Structures are given as structure tokens and as C-alpha cells.
Amino acid sequence: MKRVLLGIFLLGIFIATSYTYPKVQVLHEPSLRLNRLPPSWILEMMSMGNRELLSTIIFYHTSFYYGEKTAWRKEEAELRRVYDTLKKATDLDPYNMDCYYLAQGTLSWIKPAIPMLNELLEKGHTYRTWDWYLPFFLAANYYFQLDDPVRAAYYLKDASRLRPESSIFSSLTARMFYEGDQTETAIAFLKSMVLDTKSPLLREKLLKRLRALETIRFLEKALRDYHDKIGQDPDSLDDLIRAGIIRSVPLDPYGGSFYLAEKGRICTTSKLAEGWRKDQP
Amino acid sequence: MHIRQNPAFAISVAAFIDGYRDRLIQGLLIVGVFFVLSTAVFSSFSMRQPMEVAINYGLSVVQILATILTLFLGLNLISRELESKAGHPVLAQPISRGSYIIGKFMGLLMIVLVILIISGTCAALGIWLTTLALDTPGHVSWVGFIVALYGTFISCAVLGGLTVLFTSLSTSAILPFLLTCGVYAIGQSTQAAKRFIEAELAGVEITPLVKMIAKGAYYIFPNFALFDFKVQAIYDLPRSSTLLGTATVYGLTYLVLTLFCAVILFEKRDLS
Numbered sequence: 001m002k003r004v005l006l007g008i009f010l011l012g013i014f015i016a017t018s019y020t021y022p023k024v025q026v027l028h029e030p031s032l033r034l035n036r037l038p039p040s041w042i043l044e045m046m047s048m049g050n051r052e053l054l055s056t057i058i059f060y061h062t063s064f065y066y067g068e069k070t071a072w073r074k075e076e077a078e079l080r081r082v083y084d085t086l087k088k089a090t091d092l093d094p095y096n097m098d099c100y101y102l103a104q105g106t107l108s109w110i111k112p113a114i115p116m117l118n119e120l121l122e123k124g125h126t127y128r129t130w131d132w133y134l135p136f137f138l139a140a141n142y143y144f145q146l147d148d149p150v151r152a153a154y155y156l157k158d159a160s161r162l163r164p165e166s167s168i169f170s171s172l173t174a175r176m177f178y179e180g181d182q183t184e185t186a187i188a189f190l191k192s193m194v195l196d197t198k199s200p201l202l203r204e205k206l207l208k209r210l211r212a213l214e215t216i217r218f219l220e221k222a223l224r225d226y227h228d229k230i231g232q233d234p235d236s237l238d239d240l241i242r243a244g245i246i247r248s249v250p251l252d253p254y255g256g257s258f259y260l261a262e263k264g265r266i267c268t269t270s271k272l273a274e275g276w277r278k279d280q281p
Numbered sequence: 282m283h284i285r286q287n288p289a290f291a292i293s294v295a296a297f298i299d300g301y302r303d304r305l306i307q308g309l310l311i312v313g314v315f316f317v318l319s320t321a322v323f324s325s326f327s328m329r330q331p332m333e334v335a336i337n338y339g340l341s342v343v344q345i346l347a348t349i350l351t352l353f354l355g356l357n358l359i360s361r362e363l364e365s366k367a368g369h370p371v372l373a374q375p376i377s378r379g380s381y382i383i384g385k386f387m388g389l390l391m392i393v394l395v396i397l398i399i400s401g402t403c404a405a406l407g408i409w410l411t412t413l414a415l416d417t418p419g420h421v422s423w424v425g426f427i428v429a430l431y432g433t434f435i436s437c438a439v440l441g442g443l444t445v446l447f448t449s450l451s452t453s454a455i456l457p458f459l460l461t462c463g464v465y466a467i468g469q470s471t472q473a474a475k476r477f478i479e480a481e482l483a484g485v486e487i488t489p490l491v492k493m494i495a496k497g498a499y500y501i502f503p504n505f506a507l508f509d510f511k512v513q514a515i516y517d518l519p520r521s522s523t524l525l526g527t528a529t530v531y532g533l534t535y536l537v538l539t540l541f542c543a544v545i546l547f548e549k550r551d552l553s
Contacts, residue, residue, distance in 0.1 A: 041473055041474070041476075041477040044470075044473040045466075045469070045470035045473050045474070048348075048465075048466070048469050049344065049436075049469050049505055049506065049509050050341045050344065050345065050511075051512075052337045052341065052511055052512060052515055053337055053338065053341035056327075056334055056337060056338070060326055063326070063328070093512070095333075095512065095515070095516045095518075096330075097329040097330045097333075098327050098328050098329050098330055098334075101328050101329045102328065133329075
């Protein structure tokens with residue numbers, strides 16, 4: 001009887017403690033820390049043949065740490081630690097996509113962090129040769145953060161090669177080449193994509209972009225002819241008509257109007273985008 | 282089968298039954314089953330590759346479990362029997378000490394094989410459950426999975442050979458345990474150490490003596506990293522049959538050499 005009573009008493013204490021301790025723990029638990037990890041080669045030795053598992057555990061720890069930081073302070077030292085941890089996790093398992101994904105999510109909006117982030121993504125791109133996400137992330141970083149549309153275009157070209165069923169990559173690649181003043185490269189790329197594409201819908205989209213870029217190339221040549229003939233750059237595309245170099249300004253396949261922008265660039269109000277009118281006021 | 286007809290076989294069957302009856306196996310197997318069935322939970326924290334994490338988790342748990350069991354069972358099989366003098370009646374029979382050692386090792390290998398089959402099946406079940414939990418489960422390379430288990434089996438066989446070698450040396454169980462753990466840790470690290478030294482990183486100066494020791498360790502100690510085919514299974518990477526063949530030949534050669542030394546040492550050992 002005494003034993004039964006003692007058992008019930010202990011069970012009662014256990015249930016009461018189980019119910020209370022999470023609340024007490026939340027109040028007194030120290031926040032997660034992202035400690036400095038030993039060098040990668042030591043981590044590899046410590047893993048005892050389970051490098052991939054250790055890499056996943058390091059990633060989980062980093063991801064929980066990041067998730068807990070709702071008031072993320074964006075301090076350089078803290079970001080450097082996130083980067084270092086993810087870098088070491090990818091040293092252990094260079095195929096670990098979670099690490100690259102988290103790195104892109106945490107560091108891509110901080111301009112000074114972009115070069116080291118790109119270095120990390122490059123590593124992933126070297127190993128995960130089948131993955132279109134990595135060249136896509138690299139392209140986004142080069143385009144939006146480093147203002148390098150040509151470099152971005154080369155990565156997008158890789159992404160479109162890995163994901164040929166998507167029209168977005170092919171047309172974006174061409175657009176970035178064009179923005180990097182590489183219209184010829186953009187046209188050559190689109191022509192090769194049109195030849196390789198089996199989907200009629202995708203082919204139609206690519207042909208539309210190809211027509212737009214060929215028109216831009218035509219106008220760029222007209223600008224050079226104007227310069228050779230008159231000896232100076234035109235102020236607008238109408239000057240080309242007045243000089244007798246073109247009969248009229250060609251139509252933009254996307255429905256916009258071509259115009260002469262700064263530094264003699266041919267631009268269009270559609271920005272070579274489908275449904276651009278929806279954005280207009 | 283009569284002991285005189287095939288003593289090594291009879292000892293191996295006895296060792297297998299003895300090992301199976303050991304509660305350590307049942308206990309660790311329950312832990313292993315629990316871990317492997319938690320695959321879906323562990324992989325659910327992954328952002329982009331839950332399937333890969335599930336395979337990684339399953340194979341790693343199987344490897345850890347099989348390694349621990351090989352180590353403890355291998356040490357128990359001979360050390361405990363000789364310490365308690367329970368093995369003396371067997372050795373008093375007209376059988377060679379070599380047959381005794383080989384028989385014990387074969388029994389251990391059978392237990393390891395059973396453990397790998399059970400835990401491997403649990404891991405496969407865990408991976409399969411994860412595929413059910415996901416909307417778009419990725420491809421699982423079952424051939425790669427089996428190859429990785431095979432690599433773990435060779436690794437455990439070599440480790441088992443080492444435990445038998447070290448138990449032939451000492452009367453106590455502690456020294457063989459420490460020696461086996463040490464050799465296993467070195468064998469798991471030599472490849473990483475050699476790669477680190479050969480990389481010649483800027484700012485890291487390594488003395489010629491350290492280089493020589495690291496290279497020596499790489500060739501003397503078993504290279505357990507060679508038997509690791511987990512990454513190919515996890516990411517469905519191309520498998521090299523040459524590498525697999527090389528790892529098998531290397532593992533078998535190392536194992537035979539280890540057992541050969543164990544038999545010689547055990548024959549010279551004074552058991553009185």
C-alpha cells in the first residue's frame with residue numbers, strides 16, 4: 001500500500017513538473033548561440049565517417065539560430081559567423097543544398113556579403129551540376145546587387161540549360177545580355193534555344209523575344225550609320241528617319257515603343273516584358 | 282554438425298547464437314529502430330532536400346549502430362570468454378587456436394550481417410515513410426542505398442578483424458577496446474589528414490616529420506573512408522565499379538592480414 005501511494009505521489013510530481021517546466025524554461029533559457037566551429041578538416045575527422053550527417057546537424061543549428069533571431073541585428077560579426085558555419089557545413093558536404101539555400105536567404109540582401117556568398121554558391125554550382133537553383137541565385141546576386149547583367153546572363157544561361165522547359169530563364173538571359181550591351185550574344189543565345197526547344201508555346205515566347213532583340217539590333221546599327229553619316233549621335237529615333245536611315249521606327253513585339261535612352265541605348269517602354277501595361281499608371 | 286567435422290563453423294554458429302542471446306543486441310536494436318523510424322521527423326526540418334536528409338540520416342544511423350555493435354560484440358566474444366575461463370573447455374578440445382579465432386570472427390560477421398539487414402530494412406522503411414509524407418518526394422537510389430550498406434559491412438568486417446586482433450593480445454577487455462577505438466579513429470581520419478597536408482594551404486606550415494607521420498598512418502592504418510559510399514547514395518551520384526572493387530579487395534586484404542596476425546598472436550599466447 002505504501003509503495004502504491006509513493007508511486008502515485010511520484011507520478012503526480014512528474015506530471016506537475018512536466019506541465020510547468022516548459023514555461024519556466026522559456027523564461028530562463030539562454031538564447032541560442034552560434035559558436036565558432038573548428039576548422040573543416042578537424043570537423044571531418046570528428047565526424048567519424050559521417051560528414052553528411054554532421055553537415056546536416058550544423059545546418060539545422062544555424063537555421064534554428066537564424067529562426068530564433070526575429071529581431072535580427074544584421075551585425076557584420078553575426079553574419080560572418082552564419083557564413084563561416086554554412087561554409088564549414090558545405091566543406092563537409094558540398095552537395096548540401098539546404099546550406100546554399102539558407103545562405104542565399106540570409107546574406108543576399110546585404111551588399112558587402114555578396115562576394116563571399118557568391119563564392120559559396122560557386123562551390124555548390126561546381127558540385128551540384130544538375131541544380132538550376134544555384135546559377136539562378138548567382139544570376140540574381142550579380143544582377144540586383146552587383147549591377148553586372150552580363151555575368152548574370154551567363155549564370156542564367158546555365159540555369160536555362162538545366163531547366164529547358166522553363167521559358168523564363170531563356171528570355172531573362174537574353175534580356176540581361178541586352179542590358180549588358182551584348183545584343184548579339186542575346187540573339188545568338190535565343191537562336192540556339194529556339195532550335196533546341198520542342199514545346200510550341202515556349203518556342204513562340206522565345207521567337208517573340210528574338211524578334212524584339214533583332215529589332216533592337218537593327219536600330220543599334222542605324223545609330224552607328226547615323227554617326228558615320230552625320231558625325232554626331234542623334235537626339236531621338238526620329239532623327240534617324242529625318243536623316244533617311246530608316247523609314248519608320250519599328251514596332252515592339254511586346255506592344256511598347258522604342259526610344260533612345262541615355263548613352264545612346266535603345267530602350268522600349270515595354271522593357272521586353274509580357275503584360276507590362278498592367279504596371280502602367 | 283559435429284565439432285570435429287568443421288570446428289571453425291561450429292564455433293562461429295555458437296558465437297552467433299551467443300551474440301544473439303546477448304541483451305546488448307536487442308537493446309541497441311530497439312534504439313536503432315526508434316532512431317530510424319524517426320527519419321521523417323528529422324528530415325522534416327530540411328528546407329530543400331528532405332529526401333536526401335532522410336537517406337543520409339538512415340544510412341548514418343545504420344553505420345553508427347553497426348560500428349558500435351561490432352566493437353562491443355567483437356570485444357565481448359573472446360575477451361569475456363577467456364576472462365571467465367568459459368572458453369577453456371572449448372580450447373581443450375582437439376581444435377586449433379586458429380580455428381577458434383576464425384570461428385569467433387565468422388560468428389561476429391554473421392551477427393553484423395543480421396544487424397545490418399535489420400537496421401537497413403528499418404532505414405529503408407524510414408525513407409519510404411518520408412516519401413509518403415512529402416508532396417513531391419525526390420528520387421531514391423535504392424541501388425546506391427544497398428551499395429552504401431555493403432560499404433558499411435566491409436567497414437564493420439575490418440573493424441571486427443581489429444577487435445579480434447587486439448583481444449588476441451591482451452587478457453583484459455579495456456586495452457583491446459582502447460586500441461580498437463584508437464585505430465578506428467585514426468583510420469577514419471587519415472584520408473582527411475592526407476588531403477589537408479597535400480592541399481598545402483596558405484599560412485599553414487606543416488613540418489616534414491608531421492607529413493611523414495601522416496603519410497605513414499595513411500598507409501599503415503585501415504582507410505575506413507574508402508568504404509564510405511553514403512554520398513553517392515544520398516545524392517544519387519554515379520557509382521564507380523572500379524572504386525567499389527578496389528574498396529572490396531583492399532578491405533578483404535586488410536582483414537585477412539589482420540586475422541592472420543591475430544591467429545599467430547593467439548597461438549603464442551599463454552592461456553594458463
